[in-house]
Amino acid sequence: MIRMLLHVLGHDHARPVRRAVALMTMTSIVEGLSYALLVPVLRPLFGSNPADALPWLITFGGAVAIYAVLRYVSDLFGFRAGTTLLRGMYHRLGDHLARLPLGWYSTGRVGEVSVLASQGVLETMGVIAHLLAPYISAFVTPVTIVGVMLAFNWQLGLAALVAVPLVAAIQIWTGRSMAAGDADRHERDTEATGRVIEFLQAQPVLRVGGRSVQRFALLDDALRELQRASRRTVLSVLPGMIGLTLVVQAMFTVLLVLGAYLALGGSVGVAEVLTILVLAARCADPVLSLADIGGKLRAARSELARLDAVLRTEPLPEAPEPIQPVGHGLDVEAVAFQHGDRTVFDDLSLSVPEGQRLAVVGPSGAGKSTLLQLLARFHDVDAGAVRVGGVDVRAIDTEVLMAQIAIVFQDVYLFDGTIEDNVRLGRPEATEAELRTAASAARLDEVIKRLPGGWAANVGEGGALLSGGERQRVSIARALLKNAPIVLLDEVTSALDSVNETAVQEGIERLMAGRTVVMVAHRMRTVQRADRIAFLDGGRIVEEGRHDELLRRAGRYADFWNASLTPAAHD
Incomplete structure (x- = not known):
């Protein structure tokens, strides 16, 4: 003892x-x-x-x-x-x-x-x-x-x-x-x-x-x-x-x-x-x-x-001599990854050139969200490599890597504090003007105006005092304030009503402008403006190309797209 x-x-x-x-x-x-x-x-x-x-x-x-x-x-x-x-x-x-x-x-x-x-x-x-x-x-x-x-x-x-x-x-x-x-x-x-x-x-x-x-x-x-x-x-x-x-x-x-x-x-x-x-x-x-x-x-x-x-429990190892990434392109090279007893990826490869947008679609359980986690080094891969700016993420200092990436998930967690505290988490040293600009771009200023206390309004534990759309706006404002060159999005509008979805989508468009983006899409209509779409299934990319190109192939992506247009899908 x-x-x-x-x-x-x-x-x-x-x-x-x-x-x-x-x-x-x-x-x-x-x-x-x-x-x-x-x-x-x-x-x-x-x-x-x-x-x-x-x-x-x-x-x-x-x-x-x-x-x-x-x-x-x-x-x-x-x-x-x-x-x-x-x-x-x-x-x-x-x-x-x-x-x-x-x-x-x-x-x-x-x-x-x-x-x-x-x-x-x-x-x-x-x-x-x-x-x-x-x-x-x-x-x-x-x-x-x-x-x-x-x-x-x-x-x-x-x-x-x-x-x-x-x-x-x-x-x-x-x-x-x-x-x-x-x-x-x-x-x-x-x-x-x-x-x-x-x-x-x-x-x-x-x-x-x-x-x-x-x-x-x-x-x-x-x-x-x-x-x-x-x-x-x-x-x-x-x-x-x-x-x-x-x-x-x-x-x-x-x-x-x-x-x-x-x-x-x-x-x-x-x-x-x-x-x-x-x-x-x-x-x-x-x-x-x-x-x-x-x-x-x-x-x-x-x-x-x-x-x-x-x-x-062993933490992720830090590189003894960290390497600074050059550029903001993303590369996944022959990645294999197993989570528990389940093989998620087997020889997965894809690349996202700097400044381009990649949309990842596929059936439930295909590993779309796990792909985002590997890009942000939430886990280390079992084989292959994930690279940011041409450098293996395992060779990049953790703080440097996190500074390069802004992540917006579907399920947003906010700390029990004010709206300003939660937005400033993206960059605590930001000026007042930068804070207001990020809030306006995310259309969070609309929420602040109608809340008693404004910026000082308390969000409650986990953001319980705000609606789902309001929490998403705080999350997007936080990502905008961080101003990272790489953005990872796990479909952030799938659970929102039409009014909040429109506002949040506008904020997302501003967040993605000029940045390297990987977005996981559950609603198919959000992927049309992507530079490239990757269809993920069985731990591999089975189709890849632009929206129109994939529709002409009449493959898995086309089936998904057509299914999304049916009345049942809209319901």
């Missing part, structure tokens, strides 16, 4: 934890050794001259005071280390996430990382602040006490020593039996959370179907599975807790009987027997707490393992 924690924290952030562990270990050892002073304290008290116990009482009090100071300092150090490292961990996680390929951020993964970055990091850092000290004390203090017992009487010490491997074996066995249960419960918890969200999102459909007061079977099943998984987790803990309690009680009983036997036989004195019993009682408390601490640590360990898995 501690080893994994140190690995997740990294070399720089791990140092305070190592110091905290050393201080907490020293504190636990001092606590165990301080009980050794009970023997010289109790001997005079049970002897003929109780006054001789005073110097030892003072010494014992001093040892307890030293232990108290060490405990205070170690707990405070652990708490401060936890709160300090919490910020450091957020920075490390944030820096790492910023370097991961953008294609890594699938919808499910974004939700998982969101939970991990909030609950997961807090729970992990809570180990340092709240669980590390009692965890170390539960192991080190009893072992130290057993050593003290051996020093006083080898028979009593040996009897106590027998319990050590039994306790360790129970902890290991409990941990292993819970590991599968914890993983299963986490999976069921994730499934149930998804079903709850689905239930909320599906309310319009359920109510239209007359099922507004009926139970949602998928959600019920998920919750039942979660309940069963939780019950299995609890049941897997019970044998360990009971076994630990039995071992501790058995050890105390054996020491009590053996101590009484040795005292009656004259082998040990009353002071030694009482000290051994006090030590045994003190030893039992932290050992019994292992059951509770162990459960919390296992929960934290699960979060830690997920955090470690994210941090182990």
Whole structure:
């Protein structure tokens, strides 16, 4: 657990934890050794001259005071280390996430990382602040006490020593039996959370179907599975807790009987027997707490393992000696790319000369959006090369590459802030005049005029306070302000009404003017003005040419075009 924690924290952030562990270990050892002073304290008290116990009482009090100071300092150090490292961990996680390929951020993964970055990091850092000290004390203090017992009487010490491997074996066995249960419960918890969200999102459909007061079977099943998984987790803990309690009680009983036997036989004195019993009682408390601490640590360990898995994800490699692209033409050369178990592209090749427009069309699932992601290096190709300005994107510095490209997707995400904040994201240092010009070109100024607050109007989380067309206008204004020479468009008007579609299309035309453009088209009428059209299917370009030329060929593109003109397609 501690080893994994140190690995997740990294070399720089791990140092305070190592110091905290050393201080907490020293504190636990001092606590165990301080009980050794009970023997010289109790001997005079049970002897003929109780006054001789005073110097030892003072010494014992001093040892307890030293232990108290060490405990205070170690707990405070652990708490401060936890709160300090919490910020450091957020920075490390944030820096790492910023370097991961953008294609890594699938919808499910974004939700998982969101939970991990909030609950997961807090729970992990809570180990340092709240669980590390009692965890170390539960192991080190009893072992130290057993050593003290051996020093006083080898028979009593040996009897106590027998319990050590039994306790360790129970902890290991409990941990292993819970590991599968914890993983299963986490999976069921994730499934149930998804079903709850689905239930909320599906309310319009359920109510239209007359099922507004009926139970949602998928959600019920998920919750039942979660309940069963939780019950299995609890049941897997019970044998360990009971076994630990039995071992501790058995050890105390054996020491009590053996101590009484040795005292009656004259082998040990009353002071030694009482000290051994006090030590045994003190030893039992932290050992019994292992059951509770162990459960919390296992929960934290699960979060830690997920955090470690994210941090182990390799970011896209940076070129040791980056090359500056010359020009803004795009080339895809014999590219092969596999996403998961699915082969998306196999020997795909195409080129877009600088300043020209390429429209990519094809059936759903042909890989049109994936092509845009490869051009922007959201992923690295498995074979072949993607070039910008004649340079492989893998040889271009990431910031330089991103400065060359403006991307407008169909699904626009806006940050919870003002309209101006979201537009300036394209180029924060832009002047006021440049900002207004970009907004006017995107026809965003029409939206700003009618919104209370104007430029200072808040868009809400994800842009929830704006309509789809308004969000698209913000996205286009942001791309215009960035003024990048390459524009990638994933059909941005397919889900808009006619009024917003006209306004957005005007903004897109201004954005594309004089730039190298690759547009993915779902509405066929948007591709007619492209310099060239590529029909993508089965991971390859099966047709390529101008609109009129492809219609004359009467091939796949012509079929798509004719299908788009039917009444059903317009509906």
